[in-house]
Amino acid sequence: MAKITTDTTEAAALLRNSQLVAIPTETVYGLAGNGFDTKAILSIYEAKGRPRFNPLILHIGSTHQLSALVTEVPEVAWKLISKFWPGPLTVLLPKSDKVPELVTAGSHLVAIRMPSHPLALQLLKSLDFPLAAPSANPSGYVSPTQAIHVQEQLGDKIQLILDGGQCTGGIESTIIGFDNGQVTIYREGLISQEEIRSTVLNDDIVRKSIEPSTAKLSSPGQLSSHYAPKKRMLMQHPAGYDAERIGLLRFSKPLSGIPARNQIVLSPNGSLKEAAANLFAALRQLDTMDVDVLFGEFVPDIGIGRAINDRLRRASFRTGVN
Ligand code: TXA
Ligand code: MG
Secondary structure, eight states: OOEEEOOHHHHHHHHHTTOOEEEOOSSSOEEEEETTOHHHHHHHHHHHTOOTTSOOEEEOSSGGGHHHHBSOOOHHHHHHHHHHOSSSEEEEEEBOTTSOHHHHTTOSEEEEEOOOOHHHHHHHHTOSSOEEOOBSSOTTSOOOOSHHHHHHHHTTTOSEEEOOOSOSSOSOOEEEEEETTEEEEEEOOSSOHHHHHHHHTOSOOEEOOSSOOSSOOSSGGGOOOOSOOSSOEESSOOTTSOGGGEEEEESSSOOTTSOGGGEEESOTTOOHHHHHHHHHHHHHHHHHSSOSEEEEOOOOSSTTHHHHHHHHHHHTOOOSOO
8 A cells, every 4th residue: 555645755755766656737646756767767667567668758847957858849839838837738849868768668759748736846846857657547547536546556556645636637638749840739638729729829730649549540559448447338329228237427417217326427517627527537436336338428529528538439449458
């Protein structure tokens, strides 16, 4: 069992000593280690069971740290950073020699973000190194949005969880790259396409996926499910199934004819923000229900609804291997 605390000095001491600590952010909890320390970085991959070819995000507490980590910041990247940091924006920039190859999985680009959660910021500001931190879940499973979620799954692998309460955002950061100067969204997240567009004043935003799903597969080897509950989840109406043996994830209204105890409504008043904040805890709860199969419903595909739908697609995607 890990110790759950709000004491950042204890967390900092462990991190300075190559140990891992789970940290709260405004998106999801992260599994953090010293981003300059290969021993710590190796333990992150190991604790998560994450393949080494899947790189990590570096978290910083001040923009002053950027110059040591990257060789170049395009003007449009500054625009986004000035508007959204601290906050759920991750930028991909050319890495400096100071960033270990292990962090970027060999890529010349490093992913960086400055989280806005006050405890995370306080911790980061007390350190003279960035924190490498993927979401604090076993690879492939749903991301944690409460300290207890981390305890349940990684509590035996780490000493300390910094408790920042429930994550207010609930889904991960938006990842943006700048391919030949072109603003490219690599992962939909808490900052919507619309917000990015209005900031860069450019309609020519490209969408590419770094997290392969059914939608875009360049090779069968890339097939993988992410953010997925252990139970099978189908994104369709549950017609024909035994109402007692199914779990339902609904956006704003329960489905009539199905027992209330078998349903989770993400936002009774139809707020996408609230739905995002509740999504991952709901998937975890559905996984513990005594039912055979789960049914999900897509939310309106606008604003952060797009990121929610992206996670739902991945949660319901099965390779037959997983
Ligand atoms: O909100 C978030 O971003 C959370 C919190 C903890 O900050 N972190 C998070 O990390 O979601 P993770 O590792 O679960 O997802 C990061 C994604 C992965 O899909 C990874 O492949 C991609 O970012 N990524 C990281 N570094 C990259 C790089 N250098 N080039 C391309 N993709 C990268
Ligand atoms: Mg993750």
